[in-house]
Amino acid sequence: MDVILQAFGLVANPNVIITIIAASIFGLFVGAVPGLTATTATALLVPLTFFMDPVPAVGAIVACSAMAIFAGDIPAALLRIPGTPASAAYVDDTYKLTQMGKAELALGACVLFSALGGLFGTIVLIFAAPSLAEFAVKFSSPEYFWIALLGLTCAVFMGASNPAKGLLSLFIGLVIASVGLNNPAGVPRLTFGSTEMLAGIDFIPVMIGIFAISEVFRTVLSGGRSWEEAPAAVGNIFRDWGSMLKRYWRQLLRGNVTGTVVGILPGAGSDVAAYVSYAISRWFSKTPEKYGTGHIEGVAEAGSANNAALSSAWVPALVFGIPGDTMTAIVIGVLYIKGLNPGPTLFIFNPQTIYAVFLIFILANLIMIPLGWALIKLSKNILRVSKKVLMPLILIFCIVGAFASNNAVYGVTIMLVFGVVGYLMEENGIPIAPCVLGIVIGPLLEKNLITTLIKSQGNLMDFINRPISFGIFVLFCLIWVTIIISWIRAARRPDDEVASVNAAD
Amino acid sequence: MKFAKGIIAALLLSATAMPAWADYPERPITLLVAWGAGGGTDAVARVIAVGLEKELGQSVNVVNRTGGSGVVGHAAMADAAPDGYTLGLATTEVNLMHWLGLTELDYNVYTPLALMNQDPAGVQVSADSEYTNVNELLEAIKASKPGTFRATGSGQGSSWHVAIAGLLNASGIDASTVTWVPSDGAASGLQELLSGGTEIVPTSLVEARALIEAGRVKSLAYMSKERSTLFPDVPTLKEETGSDWEFGAWRGIVAPKGLPDDIRDKLIAALEKVYNSDDYNKFLSAQGFGASFLPGEEFGKFLATNDVNFGETMKAIGLAK
Numbered sequence: 001m002d003v004i005l006q007a008f009g010l011v012a013n014p015n016v017i018i019t020i021i022a023a024s025i026f027g028l029f030v031g032a033v034p035g036l037t038a039t040t041a042t043a044l045l046v047p048l049t050f051f052m053d054p055v056p057a058v059g060a061i062v063a064c065s066a067m068a069i070f071a072g073d074i075p076a077a078l079l080r081i082p083g084t085p086a087s088a089a090y091v092d093d094t095y096k097l098t099q100m101g102k103a104e105l106a107l108g109a110c111v112l113f114s115a116l117g118g119l120f121g122t123i124v125l126i127f128a129a130p131s132l133a134e135f136a137v138k139f140s141s142p143e144y145f146w147i148a149l150l151g152l153t154c155a156v157f158m159g160a161s162n163p164a165k166g167l168l169s170l171f172i173g174l175v176i177a178s179v180g181l182n183n184p185a186g187v188p189r190l191t192f193g194s195t196e197m198l199a200g201i202d203f204i205p206v207m208i209g210i211f212a213i214s215e216v217f218r219t220v221l222s223g224g225r226s227w228e229e230a231p232a233a234v235g236n237i238f239r240d241w242g243s244m245l246k247r248y249w250r251q252l253l254r255g256n257v258t259g260t261v262v263g264i265l266p267g268a269g270s271d272v273a274a275y276v277s278y279a280i281s282r283w284f285s286k287t288p289e290k291y292g293t294g295h296i297e298g299v300a301e302a303g304s305a306n307n308a309a310l311s312s313a314w315v316p317a318l319v320f321g322i323p324g325d326t327m328t329a330i331v332i333g334v335l336y337i338k339g340l341n342p343g344p345t346l347f348i349f350n351p352q353t354i355y356a357v358f359l360i361f362i363l364a365n366l367i368m369i370p371l372g373w374a375l376i377k378l379s380k381n382i383l384r385v386s387k388k389v390l391m392p393l394i395l396i397f398c399i400v401g402a403f404a405s406n407n408a409v410y411g412v413t414i415m416l417v418f419g420v421v422g423y424l425m426e427e428n429g430i431p432i433a434p435c436v437l438g439i440v441i442g443p444l445l446e447k448n449l450i451t452t453l454i455k456s457q458g459n460l461m462d463f464i465n466r467p468i469s470f471g472i473f474v475l476f477c478l479i480w481v482t483i484i485i486s487w488i489r490a491a492r493r494p495d496d497e498v499a500s501v502n503a504a505d
Numbered sequence: 506m507k508f509a510k511g512i513i514a515a516l517l518l519s520a521t522a523m524p525a526w527a528d529y530p531e532r533p534i535t536l537l538v539a540w541g542a543g544g545g546t547d548a549v550a551r552v553i554a555v556g557l558e559k560e561l562g563q564s565v566n567v568v569n570r571t572g573g574s575g576v577v578g579h580a581a582m583a584d585a586a587p588d589g590y591t592l593g594l595a596t597t598e599v600n601l602m603h604w605l606g607l608t609e610l611d612y613n614v615y616t617p618l619a620l621m622n623q624d625p626a627g628v629q630v631s632a633d634s635e636y637t638n639v640n641e642l643l644e645a646i647k648a649s650k651p652g653t654f655r656a657t658g659s660g661q662g663s664s665w666h667v668a669i670a671g672l673l674n675a676s677g678i679d680a681s682t683v684t685w686v687p688s689d690g691a692a693s694g695l696q697e698l699l700s701g702g703t704e705i706v707p708t709s710l711v712e713a714r715a716l717i718e719a720g721r722v723k724s725l726a727y728m729s730k731e732r733s734t735l736f737p738d739v740p741t742l743k744e745e746t747g748s749d750w751e752f753g754a755w756r757g758i759v760a761p762k763g764l765p766d767d768i769r770d771k772l773i774a775a776l777e778k779v780y781n782s783d784d785y786n787k788f789l790s791a792q793g794f795g796a797s798f799l800p801g802e803e804f805g806k807f808l809a810t811n812d813v814n815f816g817e818t819m820k821a822i823g824l825a826k
Contacts, residue, residue: 043542047551050788140700181573181607184687186661188607195580195608199572266696320699321715322692326541329692332715333548337791343719406577407568447689454686455702457652
């Protein structure tokens with residue numbers, strides 16, 4: 001108890017509070033600019049932390065990263081430009097809600113479930129960090145291989161209305177992911193002798209192109225018509241909180257757990273968490289056909305999952321100095337500079353500091369609500385702008401974001417190419433989500449497949465002869481058996497019966 | 506038309522105005538890094554940038570050009586104009602990439618300015634491993650069937666792969682006896698070691714620091730002339746086996762080839778001051794990074810010898826193309 005009081009003392013200091021609020025505002029703005037990710041925001045903050053005391057230094061990073069991940073949802077909902085890969089999982093739902101004139105519902109859900117997810121991940125971090133870290137480090141390449149396959153299975157649910165087109169989209173994503181040098185053998189693939197392409201096709205410009213630029217093309221080609229339900233505006237974002245919580249508490253809980261588990265594993269981050277929980281949500285939903293059409297259910301689950309993953313990624317970082325994502329990699333560096341060396345001893349020698357950091361986690365997720373509200377108030381003015389004016393502005397933002405991803409024109413080229421690709425895909429009814437999933441999970445799958453094969457010298461038994469990998473393998477088989485059974489049933493059932501069942505829902 | 510002419514005239518004017526070096530630097534400087542924001546190299550670059558700002562009185566912006574195992578960023582450092590306004594923090598990979606056949610580019614495309622840091626490799630095994638010193642481990646590897654021992658910690662043909670291969674080669678063991686498992690970096694390599702997926706992680710001691718301090722990983726030898734200040738209990742390879750093999754990942758500031766001498770000298774002097782500053786040293790010791798400084802031409806000589814050594818090892822183990 002003394003330790004917790006001391007921790008309170010460390011946090012309840014005007015310097016600390018001001019630092020956290022300043023870092024939060026900074027994180028919100030950087031995260032809301034498309035192309036600038038939460039990682040960029042954190043990296044920009046690092047030189048400043050050199051001049052701070054340990055608690056405000058780490059606190060600034062905590063606050064900044066949590067805000068930036070949430071802020072990525074705002075351009076996603078208003079302009080269909082996901083600020084981070086993690087928001088891309090449910091961008092179609094939030095953007096369609098905005099088009100229907102329900103932006104306050106979408107953004108309100110983003111704030112609420114981001115904050116709750118972050119709080120849940122923090123609670124897990126506080127109470128179970130050391131023992132969970134022990135569990136997480138037992139994961140080796142075969143386990144990650146099965147997790148990646150489970151992740152790819154999500155594509156089945158994303159392209160559910162037309163499995164063939166979903167599969168096509170997934171393969172487009174996998175091909176994009178295979179470009180470049182970042183494969184286990186270190187062999188350049190599909191680079192056509194270009195130095196730039198050795199780096200592969202960067203995810204951020206692809207995302208900006210495939211979502212935002214394709215939307216710009218569509219608007220231009222349709223003569224810049226106005227928002228579908230004018231006057232579009234953002235109402236009170238808090239209005240629907242009560243009913244959302246009442247309706248979606250199961251989704252919230254499930255998203256929290258999924259996000260926390262995926263986040264703790266050093267090999268998978270908040271983007272994977274968002275996709276996996278979106279698919280799980282759809283799998284259990286009574287109305288899976290509504291997903292991707294402006295339905296809040298998946299946003300609730302995936303939105304809480306990515307913030308939960310962000311907090312729980314600190315578990316292996318604090319206990320073993322193993323970063324769960326790029327953000328915690330930065331954090332580990334700052335911890336060393338501040339003399340808070342990661343390791344089990346951190347919890348023994350410096351408990352008051354580490355508890356102070358946990359308190360800041362809670363604080364950051366709480367001030368996310370008023371600050372997020374203020375930012376939404378500001379940014380909702382975007383919807384008042386006519387599309388004829390807005391589209392060129394979006395284009396400028398997209399170009400800046402794509403350039404900033406690797407400080408090169410190459411990013412802008414990728415963005416434009418994938419703008420065309422995204423436009424053509426959507427015009428032909430090919431869903432985009434499986435493609436993005438392929439880009440996120442493809443490298444994870446390949447890396448762990450090859451690594452396992454190298455380690456076992458080609459012995460396939462090594463994929464299932466460890467207890468955890470066998471467990472995930474069984475789960476994987478069960479899911480596929482269920483999927484196939486449901487397909488067979490659907491095929492046997494006469495069409496009119498399907499229609500009547502849907503009508504009954 | 507008039508407008509276009511005006512622009513052309515302005516461009517020509519600014520081009521002719523460029524060679525007036527006297528007041529270098531008169532605008533902000535870009536420091537390129539071939540690795541991502543938040544990594545070790547990025548952190549070093551940002552500290553050096555802060556120091557250079559103080560010395561030169563101009564802002565120094567760190568720009569990350571990542572990807573292609575470092576090829577993209579290192580190519581950008583070479584392709585920039587040699588005017589002193591684009592510098593780069595080059596890393597070990599300069600002397601590895603061209604041997605792997607990934608690029609034509611080698612250290613000759615740069616004007617070496619200063620070596621700023623060097624982190625020698627260690628031989629890390631799991632704390633519950635039965636081997637208590639590096640000789641026992643090497644004996645066991647010698648007697649083993651190829652593939653029994655697996656090592657990881659970086660990509661195929663990258664720095665730590667060469668570190669362990671060179672160690673085996675110098676100990677008279679066929680380097681292919683130990684299977685190299687490519688990984689994204691030291692962190693995922695150490696994760697593999699903990700989960701029992703591999704036996705050896707030949708990364709720098711700094712990268713394994715948290716796990717060594719947590720008592721989960723032990724380091725058997727240090728591939729350097731002198732013991733590490735971070736872990737003085739870890740013996741050097743020479744003490745243990747008598748082998749002369751040394752390997753360290755290094756970081757140094759370079760400029761494109763053809764940098765005018767006066768700018769070069771000014772930068773070398775500034776970098777030396779940065780290296781000797783309290784801020785830089787505090788940063789290195791807090792992070793556990795190894796201090797090592799070589800100015801201008803000495804850095805150039807270091808690059809040349811380092812390159813030849815890597816080439817020999819990589820040819821011996823069949824990685825060089």
